[in-house]
Amino acid sequence: MIKWKVYVDNNGTTPLREEVCQLITKTLKCGWANPSSQSDEADEAARLIKISREKVCNVLNCxxxxxxxxxxxxxxxxxxxxxxxxxxxxxxxxxxxxxxxxxxxxxxxxxxxxxxxxxxxxxxxxxxxxxxxxxxxxxxxxxxxxxxxxxxxxxxxxxxxxxxxxxxxxxxxxxxxxxxxxxxxxxxxxxxxxxxxxxxxxxxxxxxxxxxxxxxxxxxxxxxxxxxxxxECGMRPGTENTPMIAGLGLAAQLASQGLSRHSRHMLKCRDYLESRLLETFGDKLVINCKDSPRLPNTSNFAIFLENCRSVNVLERVKFVASKGAACHSHTATKPSQNLLNSGVSYEVAMNSIRVSLGIHNSIEDVDFIIEDLIKVTNELAQL
Ligand SMILES: Cc1ncc(COP(=O)(O)O)c(C=O)c1O
Missing domain, CATH: 3.40.640.10 (Type I PLP-dependent aspartate aminotransferase-like (Major domain))
Incomplete structure (x- = not known):
């Protein structure tokens, strides 16, 4: 089992919720029949897909x-x-x-x-x-x-x-x-x-x-x-992935039911993160796109050190964040094109860190991130 100290790469991917994991596991065991077959078990699999579809529809209003x-x-x-x-x-x-x-x-x-x-x-x-x-x-x-x-x-x-x-x-x-x-x-x-x-x-x-x-x-x-x-009415042929479809519906329902509580919590942590970053790094900090409406969980920023024009601290920190989209390959010489296209300068984009908080993160996690960043930037300043 992976145990990271602090995981803040939730825009990359999120861990499965326990309730969702349980439903998927149960469906793998009890809902494995082919939903298109003629049997009680097949009917049960088809029912699980229908329930999931209803949940997604309730969430999206369709x-x-x-x-x-x-x-x-x-x-x-x-x-x-x-x-x-x-x-x-x-x-x-x-x-x-x-x-x-x-x-x-x-x-x-x-x-x-x-x-x-x-x-x-x-x-x-x-x-x-x-x-x-x-x-x-x-x-x-x-x-x-x-x-x-x-x-x-x-x-x-x-x-x-x-x-x-x-x-x-x-x-x-x-x-x-x-x-x-x-x-x-x-x-x-x-x-x-x-x-x-x-x-x-x-x-x-x-x-x-x-x-x-x-x-x-x-x-x-x-x-x-x-x-x-x-x-799927011919739109997506192939025997349905019943367990994952069942999990998707439940995850969507839980995400929707917890929306105001979770988004408030993530925003509190994100705002705390940015205020602590500002108080710690002052004018060495650049927070990207901060004047646009943003998701409550995302902070994209760069820290500049006095003795170097710019330093990417991400490789040295203990928390798990990312440089940008997880699916893009970022090299030391190539910043994210989407950051550049978002009005971020080349130098800032080269050194930007994306912290994307999740529902499981806490104020203590943010304190850990700040302490970690202080330690790493101090080490880098000594080099
Ligand atoms: C905005 C956005 N669209 C689409 C995708 C693609 O999702 P997947 O890789 O699961 O197909 C991602 C995944 O990173 C994403 O962030």
Whole structure:
């Protein structure tokens, strides 16, 4: 069993909640029958999937036909972009300049193949995207706008509700997707309030298993990525992963039920972290995108030492944080492109640390982080 001193990389992935782990284990033992078979056991497996779908629908405020279970965020995001590329003749797609790779790499690949045209909308100097800039990027050829609900590196929350309202007013019929991987369990996620046509959910970002879901409005067109046995109304064929699907529904329900308590707690810890960082490191500290609305759990910052122009302390600390998106390979010579695109300078981006707190972190964990940072920066200053 992994036992880290302090784990603050929850935007990378979260540990399974105990209740979710128990349900998955029970389903592995008692719900293993093929949900499409004809038996009481198969009916039980199908019932567990139905219960999970109902839970996800209650959380997102949608109907059961509008949810497709997938293997995760990468698949959900790819499914939306690929669908649009096939449904229309060379459609124009608009995304932000800081989407997760599962949107941006997919879009760039479709663009490279000549299947779509693509605009990546730039952000302002504080890592936020202006709804009017998204609107201005849309043309009569635009079929899809895909803007994430919250950024995984900076934690900046984008105003997707306003973006949707503006672009749909200006261009009726245009479809909007949001990647809400980082949002559930941290901020409210309601498809009706957001007005979106597609929304991506990722279980392992809210203490659930490593599977996902895609919300697709009943009237929004969607094509499967895979072809096979017709499961999930043909949208996601393949024998269902019943235990993980069951766990996803419960994790979503628990995340939603605990939202105000957990987000208040994480915000308290994040604000305490930033005030202690400021009091400890003063003008040697840069907190990225701090003037934009941010997720309650995320702080992205860099510390500069007097005798060095900049130092990355992350390699020496005992707490577990990250340099940025866990799935990007960061080298000593290459900062996160998404941080640069969020208005962060090259030098700051090179040395930035992302602390993403979770529901299990405490004020004591923050004290540990600060003490650890003081120790490491003192050591580095002596070098
Ligand atoms: C914003 C965002 N979207 C999508 C994903 C992809 O999720 P997965 O790697 O589980 O497919 C991630 C995971 O890091 C993410 O942070």
């Amino acid at each position: 109907s059961e036909e509008e949810i497709t279970f997938t293997s995760g965020g990468t698949e959900s995001n790819n499914m939306v972009l690929n669908s649009i590329s096939k449904l229309y003749a060379k459609p124009h797609i608009v995304v932000s300049a800081v989407e997760h790779d599962s949107v941006s790499a997919c879009a760039r690949n479709l663009n490279k193949q000549g299947l779509i045209t693509l605009t990546e909308v730039e952000l302002n100097s504080d890592g936020n995207i202006l709804p009017e800039d998204v609107c201005a990027a849309c043309t009569s050829e635009t079929r899809l706008v895909s803007i994430m609900l919250a950024n995984n590196e900076t934690g900046v929350v984008f105003d997707v509700a306003t973006i949707t309202r503006l672009v749909k007013k200006e261009r009726p019929g245009l479809l909007v997707h949001t990647d809400a991987a980082q949002a559930l369990g941290k901020i409210p996620v309601d498809v009706s309030a957001l007005g979106v046509d597609y929304l991506t959910l990722v279980g392992h970002k809210f203490y659930g298993p490593r599977v996902g879901a895609l919300y697709h409005r009943l009237t929004a067109p969607l094509l499967p990525l895979l072809f096979g046995g017709g499961q």
